[in-house]
């Protein structure tokens with residue numbers, strides 16, 4: 001048998017490494033990261049390999065193909081290094097040149113992040129702001145498209161995680177087609193939890209993150225780019241400000257000529273390959289239904305306790321449910337007790353909703369009936385201790401009942 005060389009060989013024989021701390025196994029019901037299936041963690045435990053190794057190039061091709069299927073896109077699909085925000089910044093900085101007009105539909109915290117990024121790039125940014133917690137009024141986009149000439153791109157967020165709104169994309173996509181502008185969509189929260197028809201809607205650039213509904217660790221941003229968008233990037237007059245996030249240069253690694261750009265995070269690519277395989281095996285429609293069913297059960301339980309979701313029923317995201325914190329209830333006490341005594345993480349409010357809402361995520365591996373019931377159980381115990389009376393058993397039964405409420409055809 002071949003002898004294995006341990007790290008100790010080049011350490012002083014008296015030195016020992018400190019033990020790696022064992023982190024608690026949390027039930028992650030916040031805005032991400034969500035839980036990761038052990039099969040996916042295991043997929044990262046392959047020997048390290050070079051990012052241009054022919055065997056690894058096969059993996060890159062496979063991930064690109066799987067991503068294209070998951071996005072329902074015939075464009076160029078890749079996994080960028082970095083979290084969801086790198087996908088956002090890569091799109092804005094690769095597509096927009098200084099002075100280009102971009103209309104950003106803005107109805108929440110992450111929309112404002114997009115506005116900020118686009119402004120830093122020196123683009124002519126037109127933020128179209130509408131009330132948080134409501135879907136974006138598409139009529140205002142048409143007015144704006146008529147008003148400005150030469151709009152290069154319109155961007156929108158499919159799932160605004162700060163408010164829990166799922167923004168319908170059909171009308172926005174119809175308008176960008178009619179007015180011949182590019183369309184960029186943030187699918188950070190929705191990808192892997194809702195079916196997205198990237199080709200069908202004519203989306204030119206779409207991006208997500210691995211740690212929400214994809215079910216892999218944080219660190220990559222899966223994206224897909226239409227030929228139209230790629231051609232537009234290739235015919236820029238000035239090079240993009242960001243070298244690292246230049247989608248043209250990154251495409252040259254993911255497709256031919258396979259040119260070195262930056263070192264690919266090999267292990268994360270192995271994880272995302274496995275998670276995409278699992279996603280497609282479950283089926284995009286089935287996965288979307290699972291997310292909806294669990295969200296409906298959660299909402300039935302929360303409403304039975306007297307907690308109210310921020311988003312109106314017809315525009316609710318299944319992936320994350322922001323709910324109003326009842327008057328007088330201590331935000332930090334509830335979240336820290338859930339974490340310390342029930343091992344459950346939920347998210348706090350962002351921006352204008354900071355301190356006013358909790359954000360409960362049921363994404364990817366976290367979207368499970370057992371987690372819904374565990375959370376209702378925890379909240380049912382904790383809320384009465386902060387002066388807000390609830391009937392835990394009624395709430396849990398209300399959640400349970402939604403799973404059997406669908407009448408059977410048989």
Ligand SMILES: *Cc1c(COP(=O)(O)O)cnc(C)c1O
Pocket residue numbers: 032083084085086110157159160161186188189209
């Ligand atoms: C989480 C999130 C982001 C940011 O993603 P990071 O992975 O934290 O960089 C962007 N947009 C939306 C809608 C999000 O929910």
